[in-house]
Amino acid sequence: MGRIGRWEKLRGCEIQQRFERQTCKSIVELHQHQVRQEGGTNVQYSNGERLPRCHVPQTELLCVCGYSSCEVLLLHVLSSTSYRKTYSTAVLTTINFRTDIPKPDSWECEVLMYERNGILTLVTSASAIGNNLSLQFVPEKKTALTVAVIHEGYINVIPVCSSEVRARYIPCVESGTRPRHVSTSVTQVMWYSVRKQQLFVVASSLGLQIFDEDGRVCKFSHPCTDYPDVGSSFARGLAVIGCDTLCVGNSSGSINIFHVPEEVDEVAHVECKRVHKKAVTDIATSPASNLIVSADDSGALSAWKMEQELKPVYEFATFGYPCTSLKMWKDFIVCAYGSGHIRVFGTQPWSLICEVAAHARWITATDMALETGYFLSVSEDSFAKVWHISEEDGRVTHKFSTHVQDALLVGGRFLTAAGDKFCVAAYDSCDIVCYSQSQICHTQSTLRTHADDLLCLQLHTLMS
Amino acid sequence: MDDIVGIMLNEKFLTQLFKPQAIYNKTALRELFEDLAHASIMRLDAASMDKLYDLMIMAFKYQILMACQPCGPILITLNHIDAIRNFVSTPALQLQVDKTYTMLMQTYAHLTIGELHTLRNSLLNFLQGHRVRVSVFLRHKVQNTDGTFIIPTSGPVPPGCELPGVIRFFDSNGSVCHTRHFPAGGEYVAACEPGSMEMHGNRGTDLGCNIYKVPVTIDTSPMNMYNDDQTASTTASGERAQYQDLEADGFRLGKEELNLLMAQLLGSQTEHNQGFGSKEVIRLTLFGVEEEKSCSFPHSRNPIMLKEESQSKKIVHIDARNRSSSTVLERVYDEMTVQREELQSHDEEEQDLLDLLDSVI
Numbered sequence: 001m002g003r004i005g006r007w008e009k010l011r012g013c014e015i016q017q018r019f020e021r022q023t024c025k026s027i028v029e030l031h032q033h034q035v036r037q038e039g040g041t042n043v044q045y046s047n048g049e050r051l052p053r054c055h056v057p058q059t060e061l062l063c064v065c066g067y068s069s070c071e072v073l074l075l076h077v078l079s080s081t082s083y084r085k086t087y088s089t090a091v092l093t094t095i096n097f098r099t100d101i102p103k104p105d106s107w108e109c110e111v112l113m114y115e116r117n118g119i120l121t122l123v124t125s126a127s128a129i130g131n132n133l134s135l136q137f138v139p140e141k142k143t144a145l146t147v148a149v150i151h152e153g154y155i156n157v158i159p160v161c162s163s164e165v166r167a168r169y170i171p172c173v174e175s176g177t178r179p180r181h182v183s184t185s186v187t188q189v190m191w192y193s194v195r196k197q198q199l200f201v202v203a204s205s206l207g208l209q210i211f212d213e214d215g216r217v218c219k220f221s222h223p224c225t226d227y228p229d230v231g232s233s234f235a236r237g238l239a240v241i242g243c244d245t246l247c248v249g250n251s252s253g254s255i256n257i258f259h260v261p262e263e264v265d266e267v268a269h270v271e272c273k274r275v276h277k278k279a280v281t282d283i284a285t286s287p288a289s290n291l292i293v294s295a296d297d298s299g300a301l302s303a304w305k306m307e308q309e310l311k312p313v314y315e316f317a318t319f320g321y322p323c324t325s326l327k328m329w330k331d332f333i334v335c336a337y338g339s340g341h342i343r344v345f346g347t348q349p350w351s352l353i354c355e356v357a358a359h360a361r362w363i364t365a366t367d368m369a370l371e372t373g374y375f376l377s378v379s380e381d382s383f384a385k386v387w388h389i390s391e392e393d394g395r396v397t398h399k400f401s402t403h404v405q406d407a408l409l410v411g412g413r414f415l416t417a418a419g420d421k422f423c424v425a426a427y428d429s430c431d432i433v434c435y436s437q438s439q440i441c442h443t444q445s446t447l448r449t450h451a452d453d454l455l456c457l458q459l460h461t462l463m464s
Numbered sequence: 465m466d467d468i469v470g471i472m473l474n475e476k477f478l479t480q481l482f483k484p485q486a487i488y489n490k491t492a493l494r495e496l497f498e499d500l501a502h503a504s505i506m507r508l509d510a511a512s513m514d515k516l517y518d519l520m521i522m523a524f525k526y527q528i529l530m531a532c533q534p535c536g537p538i539l540i541t542l543n544h545i546d547a548i549r550n551f552v553s554t555p556a557l558q559l560q561v562d563k564t565y566t567m568l569m570q571t572y573a574h575l576t577i578g579e580l581h582t583l584r585n586s587l588l589n590f591l592q593g594h595r596v597r598v599s600v601f602l603r604h605k606v607q608n609t610d611g612t613f614i615i616p617t618s619g620p621v622p623p624g625c626e627l628p629g630v631i632r633f634f635d636s637n638g639s640v641c642h643t644r645h646f647p648a649g650g651e652y653v654a655a656c657e658p659g660s661m662e663m664h665g666n667r668g669t670d671l672g673c674n675i676y677k678v679p680v681t682i683d684t685s686p687m688n689m690y691n692d693d694q695t696a697s698t699t700a701s702g703e704r705a706q707y708q709d710l711e712a713d714g715f716r717l718g719k720e721e722l723n724l725l726m727a728q729l730l731g732s733q734t735e736h737n738q739g740f741g742s743k744e745v746i747r748l749t750l751f752g753v754e755e756e757k758s759c760s761f762p763h764s765r766n767p768i769m770l771k772e773e774s775q776s777k778k779i780v781h782i783d784a785r786n787r788s789s790s791t792v793l794e795r796v797y798d799e800m801t802v803q804r805e806e807l808q809s810h811d812e813e814e815q816d817l818l819d820l821l822d823s824v825i
Contacts (some may be wrong), residue, residue, distance in 0.1 A: 128588040152589055183486065185586070232484065278576060297578025320624055322578035338534070338577060339625040352638060357630045360621045360652045361532055362581065380532075382615045383649055396631055398646035406608060406615045408529065408588075428592050428612065 114386065114400055114422070114435040120158055122432065123169050124151040126410055126425040129187060130324050131282065131365045133411025133425045133432070135160075136191040136198065136213075142371075142417035147432060148189050148200075149411060149425050153182035155189055155202070157215060158432075160415060160423075168215055172204050175218035187236040194244060194260055201246065203235035208248045208256070210267060220267040226252045226274070237283040241292060241306050245270075249280025253296055255310065273310045275302050282326040284333065287370075291347065293333050295323035301335065303347070314350045319343070325366040329373065332394045336363035336377055342387070344394045353394040358385060365411045369419025374399070376422050378412035384424050384435075404433055465551045471503040473548075473560045482567050487590050518596040525591040526601060527671040528584060529613050533622035534577040536669065537584050539659040541568060543672030546664075565663055573661060600675055617650035623658040 126132050126149045134148040136157075146165055149156045153172050159165035172184045186204040191213075193199075199219070200211040207224035211217060224235040235256075237249030246258040253276030259268045276296035283294045290306040291313070299318030305311045321339035328334070332353070333345040340359035345352055359379035367376040368389075375387040375396070386400040407426035415421035420437040471477070488496075497517055501508060508516060527540045545568070549561045575583070595611030607613050621627060629648035635641040659668030 125592060127592060128585040130585075152592070181489070185589075232486070278578060279582075281578065297576055297582075299578075320577070322576070322581070338581060340621070340628060341626075349636075351636065352634050354634065355632045357626045357628050358648075360617075360625065360628050360648075360650055380615075381650065382617065395633060397644075398631070401647070401649050403617065403649055406612055408615060427588060428595075 113438045114402065115438045116402075116433060117436045118434045120147060120160065120423065120432040120434065122149055122151075122156045122158060122425075122430040123167065124154060124156060125428050125430045126150065126156075127152050128408065128410055128427045129185075131188060131411060133365060133413050133423070134189045134191065135413050135415070137193075137417075139193060139196075139198075144413075144415040147413075147423065148191075149432065150186045150189065153184035153186060153204075155186060155215065170200075170211070170215040172202055172206065172209070174206060175209070175221055185234065187234050188238050190238045190240075192240055192246065192260075194264075195262055197264075199260075199264060201238055203238050203248060205232070205234040207233075207235050207250075208246075208258070210260075210264065212264075219264045222248075222256070222258070222269055224248055224250045224254075224256050226250070226254050226272070234279075237280040237294065239283040239285045239292065241285040241290060245306065247283050247285065247292055247294075249276075249283050249294060251279040253277055253280060255280065255283065255292075255294060255304075257306075257310065271309055275304065275310070275312075276300060278322075281322055281324055284326040284328040286328040286347075288330075291328070293326060293328060295326050295335065297322045299323050299337065301326075301333070301345070303333075303350070314347075316345060316350075316352075324363055325377075327366055327368040327375070329368045329370065329375075329389065330391055332389060334366065334368065334375055334389065336366045338362045340379060340381070342366075342375075342377060342396065344389065344396060346394055354396050356387070356396050356398075358387075359383060364409055365413075367413045367422070369414045369417060371417045372419050374414065374419030376412050376414055376419070378409040378424050380408050380410075382407045382409060382426075384409060384412055384422070386419070386422070402435065407433075465504070466553060466557060467504045468500060469548055469552050469557055470560070472500055473557075473564050475560070475563070478564060478567060482571055487586055490590075518594075519598060521591065521594050522596050522598045522601070523675055525588075525594055526606065526613055528587050528591065529615075530671055531584065531669070533658065534580040534584075535658070535661065536671070537580065537587065538568070538572050538661060539667045539669050540672035542659075542661065543667050543669070546667070547673065562663065569661065618652060620654065620656045621652050623655045625655055627652055627654060 129150050132150050135144040136146045136148070137143065138145045144160045146157050146159050149158075155170040155172065157168040157170060159167065171182045172186050173179055173182055184204050184206055186202060188203040190201045191198050192201050192210075198213040200213060200215045202209045202211065203224075206221070208220075208222045209218055210220040212219060223233075225233045227233075233251045235248050235250045237247070237255075239247045241247060244260050246260055248256045248258065250256065252274070254272050254274045256269065257271040257273075259270050261267070275294055276298075277300075278297035281295050281297055283292065285292050292304040292306055292310070293301060294304070295301050299320060299322045301316035301318075301323060302312065303314040303316075305313050319337060319339070319341070321337045321341075323335045323337055325336040326333065331347045333347065335343045335345065336358075337343065340357065340361060340363060342356040342358045342363070343352060344354040358377055359381050360383075361379050361381035363377050363379045365378050369375070373389045373391055375389050376384065377387065378384045382404050384402050384404060385398070388397045388399050389395070390397070404424060404426065407424070407429060409424050410427050411425035412422060415423055415434070421434065423432050423434040425432050494517060497520065498513060501513065501516065528537060531537055531540060533539075542565075545561060545565055549558065552558060552561060572580075572583075597609065597611050598607060601607035601613070602609070605614065627648070628650070629645055631644045631646065632640050633642040633644075657668060660666050
């Protein structure tokens with residue numbers, strides 16, 4: 001057995017450890033009740049509560065621990081190839097821990113915990129496209145109804161929980177045509193709620209298309225190109241300002257403004273303004289003010305005010321890498337970059353407030369929970385992380401981090417406005433992994449923290 | 465090799481290739497690949513072609529997937545070009561390779577980070593859905609058994625990025641006033657130097673290099689025990705390392721199967737030759753990678769020739785490229801017993817090659 005190198009994360013119900021040469025994960029669950037085992041892959045507490053079973057593919061060791069008072073029960077230490085078989089073997093060892101070892105205080109305590117609680121299955125796998133996961137919310141209820149994920153020229157639309165909604169598979173083609181091979185590349189989709197009706201907005205290499213809620217009937221389309229004759233242009237970046245104005249970015253760096261009246265058939269192209277030198281990556285609008293922020297491939301960020309026409313307000317310099325995803329919340333602009341950074345800018349006054357070295361690879365998608373200020377970031381490094389942004393000063397704190405094994409994450413959204421559930425999509429995978437906040441973790445967090453530290457130390461001694 | 469390179473880097477073809485255009489569809493790519501493979505004297509039946517194509521697609525998918533820095537796809541292509549440059553022998557072809565390099569740089573070197581990432585994404589989307597298990601990847605633990613690739617959570621971060629785990633707060637003057645740390649997960653290390661995009665230089669990545677070039681580990685399977693016991697005097701350890709290196713796997717033969725094959729082969733030889741065969745060194749060459757590289761056996765296409773040549777060195781060559789391994793084996797047996805002389809006609813083969821060249825020109 002390898003020696004434990006370093007505990008990566010000491011707190012929370014998932015403890016990751018790394019052995020020399022092989023990756024290893026162990027799940028440590030602490031509970032007041034004695035842990036009882038029910039065979040198979042489910043472990044139950046004696047009080048009937050299920051132990052959160054984390055996924056453990058490719059692990060070398062799996063440890064499930066529980067404790068009663070000051071005792072930690074180490075249930076299993078077993079190998080990956082046979083963990084299902086040996087899962088029902090007996091308790092290997094019981095270790096006691098002392099309570100007088102100090103905990104390291106350089107790390108912040110994670111109070112927020114999410115656990116994996118389900119998988120939604122797509123018809124076709126998700127493509128490698130930034131922000132490749134969109135949600136349709138139930139009006140007034142603030143929970144997600146359906147999820148849309150792009151597969152090249154097609155859009156998977158699947159229900160989140162209700163069985164009333166049927167899954168759909170929408171090809172993105174020029175209206176009226178039925179080509180044998182769909183060669184469009186869709187860049188972004190969005191649901192847009194306008195006066196009690198929902199519209200499905202698609203940005204692609206065909207430009208902008210507005211469908212009805214089901215995605216069956218194309219009600220409006222616009223090429224969104226600056227130079228109609230030049231090939232290979234696309235629209236990217238969708239946002240709504242006010243209740244009837246739609247902003248669409250494109251590959252030459254312009255923003256097109258559309259007015260969407262009550263009768264959707266009469267959508268009017270209002271304005272086209274060249275705001276960037278490079279292709280627009282994302283657009284965000286502030287629900288409260290009429291501010292529009294857009295980002296481009298070079299990493300530049302521009303803020304605009306929507307009055308009679310678009311008026312420039314402020315411009316942020318680039319940090320080198322492109323800005324991939326953009327959100328606005330209260331007086332703050334939250335940007336995720338290809339370099340793995342998250343930067344928070346203030347709009348009053350215009351300044352950089354906070355910079356987070358968040359991920360080791362390209363950040364592909366972000367989301368903001370408008371009610372609570374939670375911020376989700378997913379990256380190609382296969383981590384999904386939840387942050388909290390302070391309403392007063394825009395400062396970021398780290399709340400939660402999870403590793404989705406071997407997933408090049410391309411999309412992620414909170415499923416509720418409060419941010420207590422989220423889901424992520426990965427390249428070349430048909431699974432959308434859902435997470436929800438676990439209840440146990442709020443109780444006895446200090447004791448847990450302490451116990452975790454001790455347990456790690458104990459495990460260390462035990463295994464080395 | 466020169467034939468393939470000559471056709472692949474043909475100037476007309478390259479000019480077509482570098483024209484701005486939508487990504488190829490898969491059928492067209494497949495046809496192109498088959499044409500290229502058949503441009504040499506290499507002959508593959510449909511099944512072998514499928515496997516070679518899958519291997520090519522999966523290797524490329526792996527390379528693109530692992531290319532974490534923005535100019536990764538370019539560096540991978542440069543590695544490919546570097547390898548081609550080492551293969552070709554004539555100055556004319558060298559010039560062609562250099563021309564290819566220039567065209568590549570003209571097209572891609574000025575792209576921004578964002579554009580390069582879009583490029584990588586469209587390549588990934590093209591390769592989406594291909595999930596063939598490749599034994600060399602499985603063995604190196606970079607691929608899962610379901611055909612997906614393992615995404616490492618360690619290693620260097622891309623140049624221009626920093627190690628995750630720090631939050632910096634700025635005051636109104638724009639200077640850092642407070643720093644906090646958080647557990648970031650993963651075991652990343654600081655970025656290394658970005659790879660060189662010069663014509664000759666260190667690319668800073670192994671992606672796009674020979675995937676079969678692996679660090680040799682001495683194992684104790686029966687196959688290698690034979691070598692250890694009986695050939696220590698005649699074979700240098702370096703050479704022995706090569707034999708292990710050559711365990712290629714276009715046909716997904718497990719090591720055990722190979723050992724079984726060896727045992728069978730050696731067994732029958734000992735039967736017939738009474739101890740003489742036990743002094744043989746088994747040298748297994750699939751795909752003929754070794755020959756092409758070392759050029760030590762210029763007539764490697766002809767298995768019979770090979771055997772004759774090598775018999776003085778007491779080495780048996782099995783060319784499994786043509787997949788008719790059983791017939792090859794039979795020939796080995798035959799040769800050991802009755803010494804049947806059955807040489808293939810050279811003229812025919814050369815004529816074949818000439819025809820091909822004609823058709824290309």
